[in-house]
Amino acid sequence: QQQVKQSPQSLIVQKGGISIINCAYENTAFDYFPWYQQFPGKGPALLIAIRPDVSEKKEGRFTISFNKSAKQFSLHIMDSQPGDSATYFCAASSGGYQKVTFGIGTKLQVIP
Amino acid sequence: EAQVTQNPRYLITVTGKKLTVTCSQNMNHEYMSWYRQDPGLGLRQIYYSMNVEVTDKGDVPEGYKVSRKEKRNFPLILESPSPNQTSLYFCASRAETGFNSPLHFGNGTRLTVT
Numbered sequence: 001q002q003q004v005k006q007s008p009q010s011l012i013v014q015k016g017g018i019s020i021i022n023c024a025y026e027n028t029a030f031d032y033f034p035w036y037q038q039f040p041g042k043g044p045a046l047l048i049a050i051r052p053d054v055s056e057k058k059e060g061r062f063t064i065s066f067n068k069s070a071k072q073f074s075l076h077i078m079d080s081q082p083g084d085s086a087t088y089f090c091a092a093s094s095g096g097y098q099k100v101t102f103g104i105g106t107k108l109q110v111i112p
Numbered sequence: 113e114a115q116v117t118q119n120p121r122y123l124i125t126v127t128g129k130k131l132t133v134t135c136s137q138n139m140n141h142e143y144m145s146w147y148r149q150d151p152g153l154g155l156r157q158i159y160y161s162m163n164v165e166v167t168d169k170g171d172v173p174e175g176y177k178v179s180r181k182e183k184r185n186f187p188l189i190l191e192s193p194s195p196n197q198t199s200l201y202f203c204a205s206r207a208e209t210g211f212n213s214p215l216h217f218g219n220g221t222r223l224t225v226t
Contacts, residue, residue: 041219045217046215102155
């Protein structure tokens, strides 16, 4: 049972465009929603995270939008650059944050 | 440099031959965890440890063992590997300083079981 559903699995965006990746969750106990970025040959690294008491968080060109009632959250990458080409994972955890559930990942390619 | 170090990076083995993948972190983190990454399935948690001698199952623990005898080390043990354990494995650690403490991942171990 996939507790965090992520889409799309792959995404091609032109340089300067907006990349949007969506995630939906089922467990209402989740209260921490991070996004991780993974480059080839490397482990994932935290990009940005949000808690459900806010609807949006922005860090530079990266924004998380959070809709608690719909149990959905999304990552927006503004002015996408070729250097943003990577795999992006949404994730969710609850309580003591021991167990972190990841989405299946989205492979983003930004073409010049 | 703060880091999580996994060894080996690549490993090819045969069915049934016991193996250990090592993981070490130099950040004095309490929490450590193992994940496997498979196409179309994302990252799935195998085991995690909240501190020395404290371990618990993640979502896919079958066929794996772990131990946490020292704070810095968290080895993953496959007693009798099978082909369905062919995967990319990641070790991660995190400080227990609050909800926004990020996971720090190693660079992965690609395991092939023939």
